[in-house]
Amino acid sequence: MDKLRFQSFGSGSSGNCYYIGNSDYGFLIDAGIGIRTVKKYLKNIGLNFENILGVFITHDHLDHIRAIGSLERKLNLPVFSTQKILRAIDENYYREKHANSPTRNIIEKNETICIRDFSFTAFHVSHDATDNVGYTIEYQKKKFTFATDLGCIGTEASSHLKEADYLVLEANYDEQMLKNGSYPEHLKRRISSSTGHLSNDQTGLFLSENFNNKIKNIFLCHLSKENNSRELALNTVCNYLENKNISVGVDVKLDALERLVPSNLYEF
Ligand SMILES: [Zn+2]
Ligand SMILES: [Zn+2]
Structure with a gap:
C-alpha cells in the first residue's frame, strides 16, 4: 500500500497548514495559508485541490483559518471541525452564515x-x-497526531500523544526569551498560561517523561518568531530526551518545522 505522506506548508503565527495523506489523495490540517501558496506547494508534491478530500480545523x-473562505467557497472543499469551532468561524469571519453549507462537517471530540x-x-x-482540538490520524495502523x-x-x-507513532507537537517559546522579551505583560501572561502555548521546556519535559519505543518522529511546531528559534527549541527538547538516555537521531528523529517555508516531504 501507498506510504503515509506528511508535509508542513507553514507553522506558526503567520499561518498554519499541513498536508497529510498518501501519493494519491490527502487532507489539510488547518487553513492559515493563502490558497495560491497552498496550490503551489501541492503541485510540488504532484497534487492539486482535487486530491484534497477535506480540511480539518484545530x-x-x-x-x-485565514484561507477557509476560499477553500470552502471557491473550491468547495469539505471542512471538518467541532460545531463550536465552525459556528465561531461563521460568526467572526463570514458576513453571511455558512452553517448549513454542504461543505460543513461537524465532528465530535473522541469520535x-x-x-x-x-x-x-x-x-x-x-x-x-x-x-480547540488536536487530531489523531490513523492510516495503515500508523498513528499520526497533531497538537x-x-x-x-x-x-x-x-x-493521544502517548499513542503516536509520529507526532507534531507545539514548542512555542523559550521561557527566558519570553520573560525578558518586549511583549507586553498581558501577552506574556496569556502565552504562558494553561490556555496559551507550550514552551520548549514543557514540551521537552512531557516527551522525556512519556517516551516509549513506539514513537519514531517528533516535529516541533508553531515556534514563535520573537521568543524562540529552531536551534533553541531543538536543543532544549533534545536535552530533556538525552537526560533520560533517549538518543535523538537513533531512538527517535526530532525536527522543528519552519515558520514560513514548507518542510521536507516525509514518507513513512
Ligand atoms: Zn496559532
Ligand atoms: Zn491559537
Whole structure:
C-alpha cells in the first residue's frame, strides 16, 4: 500500500497548514495559508485541490483559518471541525452564515470518522479559542497526531500523544526569551498560561517523561518568531530526551518545522 505522506506548508503565527495523506489523495490540517501558496506547494508534491478530500480545523484563531473562505467557497472543499469551532468561524469571519453549507462537517471530540483509508479522531486541547482540538490520524495502523496551540497537556491530549507513532507537537517559546522579551505583560501572561502555548521546556519535559519505543518522529511546531528559534527549541527538547538516555537521531528523529517555508516531504 501507498506510504503515509506528511508535509508542513507553514507553522506558526503567520499561518498554519499541513498536508497529510498518501501519493494519491490527502487532507489539510488547518487553513492559515493563502490558497495560491497552498496550490503551489501541492503541485510540488504532484497534487492539486482535487486530491484534497477535506480540511480539518484545530481552532478558530486567524492563523489557522485565514484561507477557509476560499477553500470552502471557491473550491468547495469539505471542512471538518467541532460545531463550536465552525459556528465561531461563521460568526467572526463570514458576513453571511455558512452553517448549513454542504461543505460543513461537524465532528465530535473522541469520535472517529473514516474517509477512504484514513481515520480522524479529534481530541480536546487547552487553548483560548472558542473550542480547540488536536487530531489523531490513523492510516495503515500508523498513528499520526497533531497538537498545536495548547497551554498545557491535559489527560485527554496526553493519552493521544502517548499513542503516536509520529507526532507534531507545539514548542512555542523559550521561557527566558519570553520573560525578558518586549511583549507586553498581558501577552506574556496569556502565552504562558494553561490556555496559551507550550514552551520548549514543557514540551521537552512531557516527551522525556512519556517516551516509549513506539514513537519514531517528533516535529516541533508553531515556534514563535520573537521568543524562540529552531536551534533553541531543538536543543532544549533534545536535552530533556538525552537526560533520560533517549538518543535523538537513533531512538527517535526530532525536527522543528519552519515558520514560513514548507518542510521536507516525509514518507513513512
Ligand atoms: Zn496559532
Ligand atoms: Zn491559537
